[in-house]
Amino acid sequence: MAEPAEPRTHVRAVYVISVAAELAGVHPQTLRIYERKGLLEPARTSGGSRRYSEADIQHLRRIQSLTEEGLNLVGVKRVLELEARVAELEAELARVRLEAADAVAAAHRSYRRDIVPVRQAVTRYDDAAQVLRRLAGQQ
Secondary structure (H helix, E strand, O other): OOOOOHHHHHHOOOEOHHHHHHHHOOOHHHHHHHHHOOOOOOEEOOOOOEEEOHHHHHHHHHHHHHHHOOOOHHHHHHHHHHHHHHHHHHHHHHHHHHHHHHHHHHHHHHHHHHOOOOOOOOOOOOOHHHHHHHHHHHO
16 A cells, blocks of 8 residues: 655655745745744745745644734744654653553563462461471371
8 A cells, every 4th residue: 555645745845935835825025033033944946045844834823823812923933943853742641651551461471470389279378386286297
């Protein structure tokens, strides 16, 4: 089965600045400002022209939604950094949970190998002397 093409186009920078600005609903100059402020880092052609991917367009839309909520660009940058950090931590947590589940499963498998059959006898240990005499008589 072939890989879906969508993830590849998601990161491939194909849009020129005017198209990216139109898709994101902003002016091309806004994209240049975002880049100067460190909010966006478009790919560059060998000639130095900016190229934007679908992921960049989604990122621009997120910036727009945050500014519409009243954040300034410094606040937007901080929110985006925190969101990225949260995503990293969630991925790490998922990885650690899988490792812990694997370790628990391995421990449980090892316990099953250590089980040894025991003589099926029930003994009351009320009277230690009686138990000792019984054990002495079995030898």
